[in-house]
Amino acid sequence: MSADPSPSHANPAASPLSYEQAGVDYALIDPLKVSAQRAAAATAVQLRAHGFSEVAASRGESAYVVDVGPFYLASIVECLGSKAIVADEMAALTGRSWYDAIAQDTIAMAVNDLITVGATPLVVQAYWAAGGSDWFADTARAQALVEGWRRACERCGVAWGGGETPALAGIVEPGRIDLAASCTGIVNPKQRLSVGDRLGPGDAIVLLDSSGIHANGLSLARKLVERLPRGWLTEVESGLSYGAALLAPTVLYSPVTEALWQSGITPHYCANITGHGWRKLLRHEKALTYRIRALPPLPPVLRFIQQHAGHDDHEAYSTLNMGAGFALFVAAADAERTVAIARAQGVGARVAGQVEAGAKQLLIEPLGLSFGDDALQLR
Amino acid sequence: MSADPSPSHANPAASPLSYEQAGVDYALIDPLKVSAQRAAAATAVQLRAHGFSEVAASRGESAYVVDVGPFYLASIVECLGSKAIVADEMAALTGRSWYDAIAQDTIAMAVNDLITVGATPLVVQAYWAAGGSDWFADTARAQALVEGWRRACERCGVAWGGGETPALAGIVEPGRIDLAASCTGIVNPKQRLSVGDRLGPGDAIVLLDSSGIHANGLSLARKLVERLPRGWLTEVESGLSYGAALLAPTVLYSPVTEALWQSGITPHYCANITGHGWRKLLRHEKALTYRIRALPPLPPVLRFIQQHAGHDDHEAYSTLNMGAGFALFVAAADAERTVAIARAQGVGARVAGQVEAGAKQLLIEPLGLSFGDDALQLR
Numbered sequence: 153m154s155a156d157p158s159p160s161h162a163n164p165a166a167s168p169l170s171y172e173q174a175g176v177d178y179a180l181i182d183p184l185k186v187s188a189q190r191a192a193a194a195t196a197v198q199l200r201a202h203g204f205s206e207v208a209a210s211r212g213e214s215a216y217v218v219d220v221g222p223f224y225l226a227s228i229v230e231c232l233g234s235k236a237i238v239a240d241e242m243a244a245l246t247g248r249s250w251y252d253a254i255a256q257d258t259i260a261m262a263v264n265d266l267i268t269v270g271a272t273p274l275v276v277q278a279y280w281a282a283g284g285s286d287w288f289a290d291t292a293r294a295q296a297l298v299e300g301w302r303r304a305c306e307r308c309g310v311a312w313g314g315g316e317t318p319a320l321a322g323i324v325e326p327g328r329i330d331l332a333a334s335c336t337g338i339v340n341p342k343q344r345l346s347v348g349d350r351l352g353p354g355d356a357i358v359l360l361d362s363s364g365i366h367a368n369g370l371s372l373a374r375k376l377v378e379r380l381p382r383g384w385l386t387e388v389e390s391g392l393s394y395g396a397a398l399l400a401p402t403v404l405y406s407p408v409t410e411a412l413w414q415s416g417i418t419p420h421y422c423a424n425i426t427g428h429g430w431r432k433l434l435r436h437e438k439a440l441t442y443r444i445r446a447l448p449p450l451p452p453v454l455r456f457i458q459q460h461a462g463h464d465d466h467e468a469y470s471t472l473n474m475g476a477g478f479a480l481f482v483a484a485a486d487a488e489r490t491v492a493i494a495r496a497q498g499v500g501a502r503v504a505g506q507v508e509a510g511a512k513q514l515l516i517e518p519l520g521l522s523f524g525d526d527a528l529q530l531r
Numbered sequence: 532m533s534a535d536p537s538p539s540h541a542n543p544a545a546s547p548l549s550y551e552q553a554g555v556d557y558a559l560i561d562p563l564k565v566s567a568q569r570a571a572a573a574t575a576v577q578l579r580a581h582g583f584s585e586v587a588a589s590r591g592e593s594a595y596v597v598d599v600g601p602f603y604l605a606s607i608v609e610c611l612g613s614k615a616i617v618a619d620e621m622a623a624l625t626g627r628s629w630y631d632a633i634a635q636d637t638i639a640m641a642v643n644d645l646i647t648v649g650a651t652p653l654v655v656q657a658y659w660a661a662g663g664s665d666w667f668a669d670t671a672r673a674q675a676l677v678e679g680w681r682r683a684c685e686r687c688g689v690a691w692g693g694g695e696t697p698a699l700a701g702i703v704e705p706g707r708i709d710l711a712a713s714c715t716g717i718v719n720p721k722q723r724l725s726v727g728d729r730l731g732p733g734d735a736i737v738l739l740d741s742s743g744i745h746a747n748g749l750s751l752a753r754k755l756v757e758r759l760p761r762g763w764l765t766e767v768e769s770g771l772s773y774g775a776a777l778l779a780p781t782v783l784y785s786p787v788t789e790a791l792w793q794s795g796i797t798p799h800y801c802a803n804i805t806g807h808g809w810r811k812l813l814r815h816e817k818a819l820t821y822r823i824r825a826l827p828p829l830p831p832v833l834r835f836i837q838q839h840a841g842h843d844d845h846e847a848y849s850t851l852n853m854g855a856g857f858a859l860f861v862a863a864a865d866a867e868r869t870v871a872i873a874r875a876q877g878v879g880a881r882v883a884g885q886v887e888a889g890a891k892q893l894l895i896e897p898l899g900l901s902f903g904d905d906a907l908q909l910r
Contacts, residue, residue, distance in 0.1 A: 177664035177698075184673040185696055188657065191681040192691035199690050202651060206690055216692030218654060220717060222601045229608065229656040229713040231697050272581060275597060277608040278567065279658070281709055285556035294563040302570040311578050311585055312571035313595030316711070317564055318610050319556075321750075323707045330660055330702050332695070334713035336606040338599060371700075 168462035169375060209347040212437070214265035214424055217339065217347070224339035226271035229279075230261035231332035234370045235398075240328070241384055242395040249293040252300030253401040254331065257367045259304040260402035261426070262335040264478060267409045268422040270344035271337035273308055278315030279332040283324040288317070297331075300401075308406045310335070344413060348436040350420040355507040356487035357433070357442060360408060361500030362477030364400040364451045368426045369472045373398055376461055388456040397453035405478045407497045412480075415493055421481040430469040431528040433479055433514050439525075441510035446502055447518050448475035465519045470527070481507060547841035548754060588726040591816070593644035593803055596718065596726070603718035605650035608658075609640035610711035613749045614777075619707070620763055621774040628672040632780040633710065634679030635686075636746045639781035640805070641714040642687050643857060646788045647801040649723035650716035652687055657694030658711040662703040667696070676710075679780075687785045689714070723792060727815040729799040734886040735866035736812070736821060739787060740879030741856030743779040743830045747805045748851045752777055755840055767835040776832035784857045786876045791859075794872055800860040809848040810907040812858055812893050818904075820889035825881055826897050827854035844898045849906070860886060 189211070196206040199218060207224060210217035215228045235257055239250040263273045278301060288294050305312045324330050339345045365373060377394065380386040384395030405424075412419065423435045433442050454475065458468040468474060482490050487503045494501035505517075512525040568590070575585040578597060586603060589596035594607045614636055618629040642652045657680060667673050684691045703709050718724045744752060756773065759765040763774030784803075791798065802814045812821050833854065837847040847853060861869050866882045873880035884896075891904040 180664040180667045181696060181698060183670065184667045184677070187674065188677050188680075188694070188696070191677050192657075192693055195681060195684045195689070195691040198685060198688045199653065201688050202653065204653065211693075216654060216656070216690075218690065218692075220602075220653070223599075225604070225653070225715065225717075227606070227654050227656060227692055227713065227715040229658045229695055229711075231658065231660060231695050231699075233697055234699060234701055237701050274578065274581065274583065274599070274604070275595060275606050277595070277606060277713065278571075279608045279610065279711055279713075281610060281711070285559040288559045288563045291562065295566065298563070298567050298570050301567075302574060305574045306577060309577045309580055310574070311595075311597065312574040313597075313606055314571055314590075315567070316608055316610050317560060317567070318612055319560060320610075320613060320709060322613055322616050322753075323704055323709050325702055325704055328702045330699060330709055332608075332658055332660070332711070334606065334608040334656065334658075336604065336715045338604075374701075 169372065207345065207347060209349065210269055213347055214268040215271060217269050217345070224342060224345055226266055226269050226339060227334070227336045228262055228266050229332060229334040230265055231330065232258040232261060232367055234374060235367050236329055236331055237374060238370060238395060238398050242399060245384055245395065249296040250399045251293050251296040253399045255297050255300030256304040256401035256404065258331045258333050259301065259308065260404050261367055262333040263308050264405050264424045266335045266337050267406050268424050270339045270346040272340065272410060273310045273335050273337040273406055275313045275336045276305055276310045277313050277334045279334065280315065280317045281320045281324050281330040283326045283328045284321040285319040287319070287327065287329055304404060307404050309410065344418055346419050346421055348421045348438065351436055351438060351440070351481055351507065353440065353507055353509040354484055355420050355481045356484045356503050357444065357505040357507065358480040358482060358487060358490045358501055359448050359476040359504040360405055360478040360480065360494055361403070361448050362451065362473045362475055363403050364453045365398055366402040366426070366473055366477055372461060372471065373457055376457060379460060389452045392452065394453065394456065403477050403499060405499065408494045408499050411493050411497050412490060415489065417482060417486045417490055419480045419482050423479040425473045425476050425478060428528055429471045429473060430476065430514065430516070431523055434512065434523060434528045439512045441508040442505065442514045443508055444505035444516045446504045448500070448502060448504065450475045466521055469516060469521060548751065586724065586726060588728065589648055592726055593647040594650060596648050596724070603721060603724055605645055605648050605718060606713070606715045607641055607645050608711060608713040609644055610709065611637040611640060611746055613753060614746050615708055615710055616753060617749060617774060617777050621778060624763055624774065628675040629778045630672050630675040631679030632778045634676050635683040635780035635783065637710045637712050638680065638683040638687065639783050640746055641712040643784050643803045645714045645716050646785050647803050649718045649725040651719065651789060652689045652714050652716040652785055654692045654715045655684055655689045656692050656713045658713065659694065659696045660699045660703050660709040662705045662707045663700040664698040666698070666706065666708055683783060686783050688789065723797055725798050725800055727800045727817065730815055730817060730819070730860055730886065732819065732886055732888040733863055734799050734860045735863045735882050736823065736884040736886065737859040737861060737866060737869045737880055738827050738855040738883040739784060739857040739859065739873055740782070740827050741830060741852045741854055742782050743832045744777055745781040745805070745852055745856055751840060751850065752836055755836060758839060768831045771831065773832065773835065782856050782878060784878065787873045787878050790872050790876050791869060794868065796861060796865045796869055798859045798861050802858040804852045804855050804857060807907055808850045808852060809855065809893065809895065810902055813891065813902060813907045818891045820887040821884065821893045822887055823884035823895045825883050827881060827883065829854045845900055848895060848900060
């Protein structure tokens with residue numbers, strides 16, 4: 153319908169770009185995941201010999217929880233994914249390192265998952281696997297990584313315990329680095345545990361703002377750049393390049409969850425909104441309806457991706473965080489105070505909706521969207 | 532001097548193969564390590580806000596330890612390194628998967644480090660980063676990985692909490708996988724902590740046997756294969772190929788350390804013998820002399836590597852485990868019982884020497900070798 157006979161990048165809606173086209177095929181990965189989950193679940197009995205037991209409800213949640221007596225122990229390992237490639241390409245174009253930003257992303261991937269179960273993160277370990285010893289010869293980049301990592305640890309109140317910095321020529325691509333983090337924390341006192349048993353009708357849904365794409369959907373974002381007239385330097389808004397916008401570091405949400413506890417608010421459940429976008433609101437297995445009445449502001453880079461990838465709202469909210477990086481399910485009476493506490497920590501927040509009795513579904517009313525029980529299969 | 536005018540692979544001693552030639556240049560990695568260690572140490576104060584503190588003596592040790600009140604918390608992340616490439620090459624030659632073996636190696640890298648501080652490993656998380664979704668399409672290989680991982684967890688008495696299985700096209704090489712593991716445990720009761728404060732003159736050095744190369748020195752081993760007439764299938768002894776010998780899985784030592792505790796023996800110090808070979812016996816910063824009087828049996832594959840890489844004993848013991856995978860420093864009165872307890876767990880062991888007052892050095896008397904204070908710089 154356009155009068156402009158331009159190449160596909162100027163009219164991207166004519167040829168939508170799916171997540172599978174972007175190179176991640178969950179149909180191949182998921183059978184292994186299921187097999188690994190079953191084998192992992194069978195190992196829980198090992199804890200008995202030590203006098204401990206797992207919190208079985210944490211299987212399928214974002215962090216694994218063990219009852220060690222005086223408190224619960226939570227642990228996790230998470231990786232950054234392909235965002236390091238964006239940092240590398242932007243470094244080549246801008247002459248500065250973006251590794252301070254992606255260091256924060258990597259820690260956020262681990263910490264934001266760990267806190268969903270009510271844990272206070274205590275220790276982060278770094279896993280930086282480079283494509284060869286020469287990766288470390290770029291001292292400015294290496295220093296940005298160290299400095300960004302340290303600052304993110306400080307923001308989260310965790311100790312950086314150490315880590316591993318292998319040179320893995322032949323496994324990691326030359327010039328690249330595989331960044332991951334493990335995080336260990338405790339749920340203390342035990343009543344902070346949030347694995348969903350208190351989640352129920354009447355709970356308010358408080359959404360915490362994201363800063364942009366965070367660290368999920370980057371395969372799509374990278375594929376999309378091929379369609380853009382100026383590539384990474386295409387502006388998503390005046391003065392802000394696509395590459396720089398993508399590299400806005402993920403918000404660290406642990407200061408919010410810690411401040412909530414100190415104010416006497418224990419979320420009934422939490423969901424870190426990462427892969428699968430808003431479908432993560434359906435994470436808990438309970439049959440409940442999640443009704444959204446207010447949307448967070450949409451970061452320009454996500455609006456830009458949706459538009460240029462030719463995604464309708466259903467696909468966009470299925471894939472990207474669309475402005476909401478973390479969901480807190482709290483007692484309705486705590487909702488407004490939860491918002492105020494988050495904002496006091498510098499994190500945008502709003503009461504976005506509520507939990508209701510009913511079929512398992514997510515209703516995003518302002519957009520007329522619904523997602524059913526089959527929208528998310530994580531267990 | 533040889534009468535045989537053969538190519539270099541038949542007379543490798545004529546052109547020794549150094550570790551640097553094998554592609555790992557610590558001179559490039561170490562400045563980042565030092566910078567990261569300093570930044571990490573500065574984050575320890577963060578624990579105060581939670582009412583906790585680090586065990587400062589664990590900085591520079593193999594696992595990081597935090598005092599959380601009723602016990603100590605220990606955590607670590609470790610990677611397999613390039614051994615997966617050997618498994619891939621042997622799979623192509625033999626038609627079977629070797630991923631059950633390298634799954635155990637990966638867990639051993641984490642668990643054997645964690646136990647050095649006196650911790651009981653409780654939870655392992657899997658980090659399996661593949662070069663693309665298609666890696667997971669080889670279900671026999673994926674299943675071997677899952678099964679080997681599960682069995683190793685059972686052997687160590689740990690729960691497999693979960694993990695991350697990203698497809699990292701563009702970061703991990705196509706067809707390859709980056710395997711790592713994080714491990715969390717507790718030191719309970721606190722008097723099990725072994726960070727070296729009780730290490731001193733008169734202690735016996737008990738060495739636990741290795742099964743082969745374990746998971747360090749693989750860059751060298753892979754480089755060496757280029758010199759071998761039949762490559763990976765060259766026999767190191769009758770009926771045992773070089774590739775298969777390399778893929779003997781790393782011994783898991785946690786059953787030994789747990790059995791020691793149950794028998795009332797608390798090691799004064801432990802060293803996991805990985806990279807840097809026997810120099811790891813010099814790990815603790817105290818000025819002490821470590822005198823070795825008896826050597827463990829040398830696995831044929833290590834004898835083979837030493838011979839074909841043209842390494843003298845000094846270089847071989849500086850690089851490879853040479854038959855000793857783990858060192859326990861125990862009170863002299865506990866030495867023989869320590870050996871018996873290890874053997875009862877199916878792990879070969881011997882009283883190999885003793886700790887003496889004197890300059891910081893390692894003396895391997897049967898070979899006339901000595902390593903001084905400058906042989907190992909880890910802090």
